[in-house]
Amino acid sequence: MSVENAMEQSLDENEDLRGEIYDIIRTIRDPEKPQTLEELEVINEKDISVTLNSKCSVITIELTPTVPHCSLATVLGLCVRMKLEKYWGKKYKLDVFLKEGTHTSVHAVSRQLNDKERIAAAMENPELRKMVEECINEEDS
Numbered sequence: 001m002s003v004e005n006a007m008e009q010s011l012d013e014n015e016d017l018r019g020e021i022y023d024i025i026r027t028i029r030d031p032e033k034p035q036t037l038e039e040l041e042v043i044n045e046k047d048i049s050v051t052l053n054s055k056c057s058v059i060t061i062e063l064t065p066t067v068p069h070c071s072l073a074t075v076l077g078l079c080v081r082m083k084l085e086k087y088w089g090k091k092y093k094l095d096v097f098l099k100e101g102t103h104t105s106v107h108a109v110s111r112q113l114n115d116k117e118r119i120a121a122a123m124e125n126p127e128l129r130k131m132v133e134e135c136i137n138e139e140d141s
Contacts, residue, residue: 014050014052017050017052017059018045018048018049018050019045021048021050021059021061021084021088022043022045022048024083024084024087025037025043025061025080025083025084026038026043027138028043028076028079028080028083028135028136029134029135030042030066030072030076030135031072031075031076031079031131031134031135032072037063037076037079037080040066041064042063042064042065042066042076043061043063043064043080044064047061047062047063047064047099048060048061048062050092056093057091057092057093058092058093058094058095059084059088059092059093059094059095060095060096060097061080061084061094061095061096061097062097062098062099063076063077063080063096063097063098063099063102064098064099064102065098065102065103068102068103068104069103069104070103073098073103073105073109074109074112074113075128075131075132075135077096077097077098077109077110077112077113078113078119078122078123078128078132079132079135079136080096081094081096081113081119082123082132082136083136084096095114096110096113096114097110097113097114098110098113
């Protein structure tokens with residue numbers, strides 16, 4: 001296989017994986033509203049990137065909160081992370097960020113969403129865990 005064909009195949013695989021990721025996370029429900037993150041345009045397929053390589057493959061998601069002061073932006077990011085970890089957490093490194101300029105605390109929230117210790121501590125909170133599980137549960141979708 002030529003390098004050019006390998007690159008084309010890699011791009012196709014990347015696009016397929018982006019579509020699979022989007023299909024999984026688009027159904028996450030907002031904790032305060034009846035809509036999904038797709039319906040609220042918090043998540044868009046174009047805001048998913050996948051970097052595949054032999055050392056460390058990375059899935060990166062950028063979220064757009066519904067308002068710049070969204071108090072649940074961290075919870076939304078946590079929902080995305082927890083749902084993706086069910087499917088790809090062992091195979092890929094997961095990065096979840098708020099899109100630059102979309103939230104008043106974009107850097108602080110993004111830092112929290114990618115801090116393993118903070119994520120683990122958050123998921124030990126029974127109320128927060130229940131909220132996340134209700135948002136990512138697909139049985140009622």
